[in-house]
Amino acid sequence: MSRKFISFIALALMLAVSACADKEAENKQAEIPAKLPVPTSTDATEWRQYLGSVAVQPAYQEVVTDRIIPYFLPADSKTADNLPNTEVSSPYSRQMEMVQPAIQRTVTKGNLLVFGSPDSSTLADFIVEAFTGAVPTALSGSHVLFIGKSADAERVKTAVEAAGGGFLFEEIP
Numbered sequence: 001m002s003r004k005f006i007s008f009i010a011l012a013l014m015l016a017v018s019a020c021a022d023k024e025a026e027n028k029q030a031e032i033p034a035k036l037p038v039p040t041s042t043d044a045t046e047w048r049q050y051l052g053s054v055a056v057q058p059a060y061q062e063v064v065t066d067r068i069i070p071y072f073l074p075a076d077s078k079t080a081d082n083l084p085n086t087e088v089s090s091p092y093s094r095q096m097e098m099v100q101p102a103i104q105r106t107v108t109k110g111n112l113l114v115f116g117s118p119d120s121s122t123l124a125d126f127i128v129e130a131f132t133g134a135v136p137t138a139l140s141g142s143h144v145l146f147i148g149k150s151a152d153a154e155r156v157k158t159a160v161e162a163a164g165g166g167f168l169f170e171e172i173p
């Protein structure tokens with residue numbers, strides 16, 4: 001075969017491959033779900049869907065190299081609900097029983113912990129309590145996304161950074 005013919009084939013293959021790469025990039029951008037509007041009620045299902053739509057946004061996905069770990073506190077989470085087969089407890093206390101030991105054990109590098117609730121103030125209290133006493137490297141290489149009100153963000157940021165984590169914030173009105 002002539003060198004011109006081989007060069008022509010190589011050029012055609014490069015163009016075909018680059019065209020495929022462009023389509024893959026377009027498809028990837030088209031796959032990013034839109035962020036849902038902030039719910040106006042305290043409905044747990046609506047809030048979970050909203051929090052999920054925030055967590056998958058590219059700005060937050062950039063820090064994830066392992067997994068996303070979501071934590072949701074419903075409205076009135078400190079109210080005892082006395083579920084069958086449990087001691088007197090509340091969603092707040094049961095969630096604390098999961099989060100606090102996880103932080104104490106340390107969190108794997110590359111994780112994104114996503115915290116959200118219709119009650120931003122209670123959620124901020126929760127995060128500060130859960131992170132109190134954590135070793136300074138407990139969240140090394142991981143990030144915490146706090147979805148709440150700006151009035152609560154600074155104390156959450158302080159608790160997260162004291163545990164060695166990166167702080168991300170999505171404001172809700």
